[in-house]
Amino acid sequence: MKLGKKAKRFWASLKHQGGEERRVFFTSFGITGLTILLRFMGLLQASEWTALDQFYTLRPTPPQDERIVIVGIDEADLQTIGTWPIPDAVMADLLTAIASYQPKVIGLDIYRDLPIEPGHAELQEVMGSLPNLIGIEWLADTYWSGVPAPQSLVKDRRVGFNNVVTDPDGTVRRNTLYMHIDGKARTSFALKIAFLYLQHYGITPMPAQSNPQYLQLGEGVFRPFRSNDGGYVRVDDKGYQILADFRGPAETYTRVSMMDVIEGKVEADLLRDRIVLIGSVATRLRDFFRTPYSNGLIVSKKAVSGVELQANFISQILDVALYDRPILQTLPNPLEWLWILVWAYLGASFSWSISSPQRLGLHLFTALLGLTGACYAAFLVGWWLPFVPPAIALSGSAIFIISYLAHQKEELNRSKEFLHKVIDSIPDPVFVKDKNHRWVVLNQAYCNLIGYPLEALLEKSDRDVFSRREAEAFRQHDEETFFTHESQESEESLTDARGVTHLIATKRSLHQDAAGNLFLVGVMRDITQRKRREEELKLSNEELKVSQNQMRYLAYHDNLTRLANRKLFEENLTQAIAEAEANHHWIAILFLDLDGFKDINDTLGHDGGDMLLKAVALRLTGCLRSSDTVARFGGDEFTVILPKIPTIADAARVADKILSTLMQSFSINGQTLSVTTSIGISLYPVDAEKIENLIKCADTAMYRAKDLGKNRYEFWHNLPNASDCDRARLPHPNDSECHSQNQSEL
The missing domain is CATH 3.30.70.270 (Reverse transcriptase/Diguanylate cyclase domain)
Known part of the structure; x- marks a missing residue:
């Protein structure tokens, strides 16, 4: 309501075209232009990817895709077999066992270009006898030579390439459907499996009605990715790529072990009429990829195995084909520039018209929350709206106006005090330590949490305040951050001055100033209530399960x-x-x-x-x-x-x-x-x-x-x-x- 009244006041003032209004417009356009320049220089690309990743981690996890089951080769399987690569005889037994369950498609996400005796002839015979089996190949690129597929699958064109596109930060956010080698189109492993599965629904690939250059499956159209879509800037868009939409973090899909399948310990209904993907999930094989779910700022999920990455690709293709689920859409450049300009104007106008630091901070914080909510809501319905550029424009225009006013009115000291208050008003406890593990900066929230005044904590260490066990745990996490120079997240217990124990989640990272001094910055969050609610919910679920079992017994x-x-x-x-x-x-x-x-x-x-x-x-x-x-x-x-x-x-x-x-x-x-x-x-x-x-x-x-x-x-x-x-x-x-x-x- 207040934001609406303020906007009406701004638009009414435009009629007068005074100097103040021109300053707001000039600042808005200038900051917008600078932000767009930073955007096209690629300086905001990584931040925009990070924002997109957070939306993935915040998004409600969709229901498990029952169409896909993963037969994972885990550490226990490797211990049982005793060797890697797995002998052809064992692989033949696995394929035969899976085929007996009558799945719709079998995807073998393991390279089998060389014979691994014993059993090579038997494996070739089994592969040739399974018309619903799809294998993989690796197409040669700049860094790696190609890995061919088994000849028993090549002759029937039951092969898809397994090349994966990763962004510069090592994260997979795109899915390549086609690549052209020597003028011939090659189909990806995921798309090949989807084609075979969709045949059971009478769906075959065709040119899209809206654009014959686009692929259409059913009612879904696969709009290809372009090099500057979303937060990307001049990236390689060779082949036919789409923005990947991941169903969830690691271990989202139903998974059974290889030996359980071979020994017949898997229920028939679990694999019948499904897409069954075979691949390695053992840690030692290092076939893992980072996805947006691996990059959470609060809680980072582990990387997904290669076979589960392919499951995500297949699931997205099937959803588009069967349910007309749109590929993640992005704004064209003119609309993106207008979007940035709107937020730059809000930041400049708020800073110009609001003199109270507290009120200005509240308005800017509310505007930032509104931007976050708008981008998140758009993401939920299939749109990737820029978040970092408008956030920079919002804060940049606000900072510029604030600095201008402080210089004009000789209120630079007051502006510094305002910024300090804004930082100190952050609700989460924040601490900064030097390389000797001593506190050098603390906010009030941290002091309130542990129950000691600021003066009693500065230049002290954890050992001076906490118990030996807690202090050693904090020191161990701090040393790991100093040693690896990477951000670390951990959950710990902390006993305050009143003897109350809190469960906390801490994110640690390193920062270096212009003089080269290294500091450890930690942001803490009290998760005691959340953990208690989780335990209560777990107990409630167990009681409900017992009640359901009793009701089922009485019913039968x-x-x-x-x-x-x-x-x-x-x-x-x-x-x-x-x-x-x-x-x-x-x-x-x-x-x-x-x-x-x-x-x-x-x-x-x-x-x-x-x-x-x-x-x-x-x-x-x-x-x-x-x-x-x-x-x-x-x-x-x-x-x-x-x-x-x-x-x-x-x-x-x-x-x-x-x-x-x-x-x-x-x-x-x-x-x-x-x-x-x-x-x-x-x-x-x-x-x-x-x-x-x-x-x-x-x-x-x-x-x-x-x-x-x-x-x-x-x-x-x-x-x-x-x-x-x-x-x-x-x-x-x-x-x-x-x-x-x-x-x-x-």
């Missing part, structure tokens, strides 16, 4: 007997049928009904009947395999799933065991009871293939057993109403053991 089990209920029975039967169909196994379904249970219930009452049902459930569970499923179907009816039975005779033997087990006496409320049961048996796929038909057949066979005298079992295919077609499908029609028998005869 009978309240009385604790056996599986009908819902869980049908889910387990569905799974068993799927496995039986894939492996050509048989399944037996037993339908049990207690004989004369109604009379027992009438005699003992419902409580006694419930106790009998629970006792029956215990005996049924005890006489079956752990792989079998026992369920209470309702009332005194029980069902049993016998998966993977070799012959019909095995089902008959289980039925015999159940009959004999339940015939033994029960002791209920001091009374001895005898109970028998009638059992109906149906077979998959002999009698039926659908769940409801299998249950119906077993139920019908059970009633037949009751009609024939109870305490016995009957097979559905032996009943008079079983169709000839059912009989014809019996694999063992002469198996006499499969016929029902009266329990008294056995």
Whole structure:
């Protein structure tokens, strides 16, 4: 509201065209021109990259991309194999194992240009037999000679180049889709995999309607990167590059180890219909790259492995093709210049019209927050707006006007005092140490944190104030910064003068003055409350998980007997049928009904009947395999799933065991009871293939057993109403053991 009123006042004053207004305009245009000059000289390039990296680290992490799974060759795998490169025989086993899971695409992000015996011939044969396998090559450049791809993949053009473009600061922010070698277009590894995956959706590459020189996949158009886009200045834009959009920091994608895949320890659904990327993640192999998530000012994430870098590239391409997600867009030069001019004018006008240092600092700080928020919001919707040039223009025009006014009014000392107050008003504690680890500059926030006055701390060291353990920890981090000359971040504990222990995050960096004096500057942040909230949230999540497990158990089990209920029975039967169909196994379904249970219930009452049902459930569970499923179907009816039975005779033997087990006496409320049961048996796929038909057949066979005298079992295919077609499908029609028998005869 105040900023709006101030802007209206400025625009009203323009009508008078006084000297003050001209000074504001001249300053705004002059600072804008100087900033643009610095921009095109490339002096702001690194800072603009840093700002972009911070937006990445602040952006909410998107959901995990379930389309991509990484098979990582980690340290444990290298220890198991015992050598690097991995022998061709092991690689052949890995590819064969992955292919058995039926992924849509397999990407091999490992160079295999030379035979690594044993198993080279076997690997070539496996590679040639996998039409959905894509390999890598390295195209020769200024610094490295090329690395060819395996010939078994080259002849089918199932190869993509693995060259990666890094910025001068060693960070990957761009993705190269095509390169032209000797007049021929070569496709990148990530794009090659995306093409193969998108074929399943009927999407093929085509020229964009807006510009035939652009690539279009689905509704998404890949606008190529130009050398001065965003914060870049005259960088190499050879080939067909795009600005990369990373899904998250390291270890964002689902990852399994190589040996787990070879040994069959990975769930089939995890790899089926996915893009499976194979690559090294072991630290010793040093196949890692820095991404924007590796450059956070507060918390820096570790570098990503090469295979996860390719996963990010593939994920971005798929999102553009399938969801029309735009490539990160940048402003054309005229709009970028106007954007800088607006912020330069704000800085100059505020500084000219506001005399109070406190109010001016607040306005400038608010304007800087507004710039940060605007750039961040634009980034979230796919726009890379300049941040550093307008911030420099804002502060530069403000500083110029302040300096001009101080010179004109002989208030240079007052301006210095104002700047000191602005620095001291920073909320985070700041300390500066010399090479002897003594404090030479401290802000008030630091003094407030540790509870000592400034005079008691200057020229002292950590050992004079903190405990020995804390002081040694601080000194160790300080020495590491002095030794490496690189910024360091750490988390530590600090006990203040009141005996209160704080958890703090400290960022240390080195600064050198014009005389060559080296100083260590540390910026601290109290993270005690944040850590406490994290622990509370972790505990809450664990309690929620326990509650969810309990609710799931109640939803899938009978309240009385604790056996599986009908819902869980049908889910387990569905799974068993799927496995039986894939492996050509048989399944037996037993339908049990207690004989004369109604009379027992009438005699003992419902409580006694419930106790009998629970006792029956215990005996049924005890006489079956752990792989079998026992369920209470309702009332005194029980069902049993016998998966993977070799012959019909095995089902008959289980039925015999159940009959004999339940015939033994029960002791209920001091009374001895005898109970028998009638059992109906149906077979998959002999009698039926659908769940409801299998249950119906077993139920019908059970009633037949009751009609024939109870305490016995009957097979559905032996009943008079079983169709000839059912009989014809019996694999063992002469198996006499499969016929029902009266329990008294056995």
